[in-house]
Amino acid sequence: MTISLDCERLYPDSDGQPMADNTLQFRWIVLIKENLELLLADRPDVFVAGDLLWYPVEGHPEIRVAPDALVAFGRPKGERGSYKQWEEGNIAPQVVFEILSPGNRSGEMSKKQQFYDDYGVEEYYIYNPDRNNLQGFCRTEAGLRAIEEIQNWTSPRLGIRFVVTATTLELYRPDGRGFLSFLELEQRAEQADQRAEQERQRAEQADQRAQQERQRAERLAAQLRALGIDADS
Template sequence: MSIVVPRKRITYPETDGKPMAETDWHYKSVTNTRFSLEWHFREREDVYVSGNLFVYYEEGNPRKCVAPDVFVVFGVPKRPRRVYLVWEEGKGLDVVFEFTSKKTRREDFGRKMDIYRGILGVQELFIFDPLREYLMPPLVGYFRRGEKWVRQEAGEGRLVSEVLGLEVVVEGERLRLYDPKTKNFLPSPEDLLQGT
């Protein structure tokens, strides 16, 4: 007679109990960017836009996760998720936006960056400091070139995202997305509230 030991089910938590954003500026940056990207890719069923969602990158280890402020993945179904499990989705993230602050900068430029570059295969990372607390210019991009990332500062307040086909633009304390094909900024909740 053999004894069958049931396999332990791993739970991947959906929350860590920490607040989503540091300040109103950070919260607006996250929600405006996510909304704009969802609007831009609204007709694409193979593009997933999310943010502040746990991305688990090692099966069986619920401690191996990261929660990007906003991210985009091409080639996976657009559908609601509780968490993003890389091994089930079949790929990592393509583009990540982080809205950094004095409190989060060490993690944004340290652990998170290492995970994005080395484990998740992120093609482009944009880090924006809406309050200009320490990052000047306030927008910096990292672009994958082979196995390395090339850092580019937005000296004139603008970076090009080849992956998204958009320009990432600093406008005061806001980060906006510009579509060079339509020659228009993508709408955001803030724009809609202001009637622009």
């Protein structure tokens, strides 16, 4: 118990900073993190998290960062208070996302970029929803380097495609489906349920009509037999 408490004190699960500075930033963080969860739901060896402290070096709790979203291939799903890399097979998250708010400063973001470069991130994406500006960095032999043409860029690790329109960022899964909010997913589920119910009602009505036709045919056949006429001849 003492060891656990000491570890919690040494590597706290919170840095005391809010997850987001405003509703727009929060909405984008949730959108990306939850859609990545859906995309990788059938991969038990891929861990996805949002606003989770990442400690890359044992014994140095001051070296830490909390990406808005991270993806670690080769790590099992499950709950964590923080991502301690030495307890994760020394696997660094390969993909990280940051969503900017007006409170973010260029110096702060430069330090984060250097952190991700130093500790092995393969892909780093930054989106500023207020300015509708997307930047991306991909690892080369020389380290993280800016993606020169980010429009229609496809993530090597995730397979998702980035499209910047005149007003917003759109993200697409490998199968072409777009990232959707909880509300949009619920609305589509309701629409699918409504279509299914309409199809069920149409099928039921068709069965009723067919049954009525059979009943009419049977009554007609009975009337003909009563008159001595063989309806089958």
